[in-house]
Amino acid sequence: VDLVPYKTCTFDCVYCELGPTTCHTRMRRSYKPVDSLCVELRERLQQIEGEIDIITLAGSGEPTLNADLGAIIERIRGMTGRPLGILTNSSLLSDQAVRDALKPLDLVVPSLDAVSDRIFQRINRPVEGIGTEEILHGLIRLREEFTGEIWLEVLVCQDINDGESELARIKEAADSIHPDRIHINTVFRPPSVEGIRAVPQERLEEIAAFMGQKARAVGSACVRKGASAGSRSVRTRLTMLLQRRPCTMDDISIALCIARMEALKLVDQMVAEGAIERIEHQGTAYYRAPVPDKT
C-alpha cells in the first residue's frame, strides 16, 4: 500500500531503486484521502485476499510521512485479518505520534544503514535536521513500546558502509535495539546514483555472521505461487509496477502472477512500443516505466 506520492522522502539514498527524491521533506501531511485509499484497497482485497501473506505499508517514499497513518492502519485492520506491516527508513520514529500509529501492526521493518554521521550523510542523504542520534533513540523507544516483530534492515553498499568500524557500530546499535531479526541486504536493483555497487554475496554472508544469530543475508526476491492476475489489466499493473521500481523478468512474473513466457511477450511488446525501457545493472536486465508528470 503506497502511502506517499512518488518520490516523497526524508532521505535521498544513493542506492534508492526509485530514483532521486523529488520531495525531500520531514513534514508529515495528509497526502492521500483515506477514503479513496481504502476503497481501492478493499477492491484489491476482494480479488486476492486469500493469497496474501502480509499487507505492507510502503511505497514511493517514506510511508510514515503520511499524517493519516494511524487512521489508515485502523481502517485496514477493520477490513481484513491478514498480517499488516510497514517498511520505514526509521527517520521519524523519534516522533511519539508515529510510534503510536504503528502500535497495531504485526511487523515493522526499519532500516539502519549507518551510525556515524559522516557515513549516514553519504549513504542516506537526509533532509536537514535528521541525525543518527534521534534515529537510534526512536528505534530503541519503538522496541520498548511495540509488541509486534521488528526486523531491522541494513543495506550495505561497497566502499561506503561496509568498513569494519562502521559495521561494528551498526552491530552495537542493533544489540541495543533488540530486533527480532536482522536482514543484511545490498544493492540488487539499479541505484539512484551511478557507480553505487553491491557487496558480493560471500561478503554479505560474512557480514550477517558478524552481526550475530538473528542476522541473515537476504536475496532480491521472494516467490509467491498460485495467485491470480486479478481484474485490472496486466498491462496496467505492469506499468504501475515499473513506475514504482525497476524489475527483472522474474520479478515481473512473480509480482503479476503470470508465467515467465507471458511476461516475456508482454515486456517485449511494451519495449517495442516505447511504453517501458530496458536497462542493464551489473549484468542483469531490468525494465522500468516513466513516471507521469503530475504538474
Ligand code: SF4
Ligand atoms: S531507499 Fe527508501 S528511504 Fe531511501 S530514498 Fe529511497 S524511498 Fe527514501
